[in-house]
Amino acid sequence: MTTTMIQAQAVSDRVADGPLRIGTRTTPLALAQTRRVVDAIQARVPGLPVELVKIRTTADLWSGDLARIGGKSNFTKEIDHALVRGQVDLAVHSLKDVPGDVPLPAGTALAAYLERGDVHDVVVTRDGRPLADLPAGAKVGSSSVRRRAQIGLFRPDLVVERVRGGVDRRLEKLDAGEYDALLLARAGLERLGLADRVTEVLPTVWSDGATPAIVPAVGAAIIAVQVRTADAVITELAESFSHEPTAICATAERALLHALRGHCNSPIAGHCHITPDRQLSLVGMVFSRDGSQWVHAHRWGALDDPASLGVAVAGDLLHQGARRLIEATRK
Template identity: 40%
Template sequence: MRELIIGTRKSHLAITQSNWVRAKLLEYKPELSIELEKIVTKGDKVLDVTLSKVGGKGLFVKEIEQALLAKQIDLAVHSLKDMPAELPRGLVIGSVPIREDVRDCLLSRDGLTLEELPTGSVVGTSSLRRQAQVLAIRPDLVVEPIRGNLDTRIAKLRDGKFDAIVLAVAGLKRLNLCDEISEYLSITTMLPAVGQGALAIECREDDQEILTLLQGIHDEATGNAVKAERAFLQAIEGSCHLPVAGYGVWKEDKVHLTGLVASPTGKPVIKGTEIGTNPLEVGKQLAKKLMEQGAKEILAAV
């Protein structure tokens, strides 16, 4: 086996995730030699504008995918929720390891829960999905955009720029920052982003050696669940700058998929569930169902 190079963003979380994948691969094949290549993406450079205004999901993966196609790296580790529904020609997701906690959580300056925040409190999130669901429950709160890596966002909360912020539990767990959490938000309160809590290991579709290797750390239940979520996202034509959520669970050879499309104002919210044995079909069927219930009009307005 040749020496492998993993492409990763430079953030603390991205490097932690890539080192975790590196360790898993070495557990599976101890004879491997694996290096990390840190790559700066557009999403890391443009920090003063909300994601929806500068191109959404592809911002955190494009430069890394270009390095993959140019054969400067052998594989790339991404947060699956950062990946567009369609991949560039020639690239595939070779493995989805076992998923971390999928939930979102609230960090507040005084340890208050979402219900306890005073009227007019300012909640920071860069996600329209989170904004819509916060305002659906608490229309009396003010939601403002926040950008930057986890450490930066937590610092902005401490500095008093926000009364609370909403983050993914998975990232905080991976960085041992769970002490910062004021409230874990249930999936019924805050349906996660498509792919949240999961890692995607991307490689070239013609690199059989890497594809075979990656199967050794693939988790089938996670893979089937996120396949349904991503099929739903693709059928909705969603990206992370649209208020779309989706969460699947694979059990007893079926995927149970819940999806949501909401107006950024929190009203209306359209939600539904679909169950079936074929993850791709379940995703498409749920998208069709929500579109017929009015999701199309919400997305057109956004």
């Protein structure tokens, strides 16, 4: 009996009394991402019954500024509670929505990362005009302080306003004329089959104001799987389909975020990738709310120690004054 067959039998025995329960948010994007996790699981345990436990989170019910109700934890806390209480066997998150300034609930861990998608941010407009051709005063919708700060650097004449709701709801608001453009994640549009809505793909390499660019969010385009660490069978199952290069980059980026102690209103960007010569390259940036001030750091490190690289880049940013910028966004 092969190791894969032994694992499949162990998982089948573990959920013999019912389906494997997967906790997920209820948005179309969350469900599309969770179906990718289901495919990964059933590729290893064919025919395994699976139930999606759809949980509406506080963030899904709140249309205002998340900072007013405690930040990004509102994307995950109800799902975390269900996992801790044993109401679900594992949980699926967009990694960028998992807070970096607070630890995961005791007894849980991120055990798997699916292969990272496209990290670019994009512009979607009603009439197909790119960012550079939008008139002064055009209304741009974005829920991300990171995007708002970086776009404010290049086009301070645009009116960037918060827009909440799922991607489908945001596009409805754009089409209805409430906004002239939206800033969105390319990966989310692709996972929803909406890539044709993209007007312009923005570079990820920040060029000091010469060309519009947006450095990605920490954890951008990564689907993460959270488990109870005491549940060895499910933990091993998740670890078996984790994409190692993505896991390495995620570790570096989240070490950076944790060391900065950024909150949900902090315009923090961080992107790690593996270079052709097998090194880790990590860029970190912290902005003021309007993008008029920023600090930037870039280091390379070894594949076998991504956390140290994240801490080192955070140290460079803090030395340049990142703490002052982060604290100013709390006001």
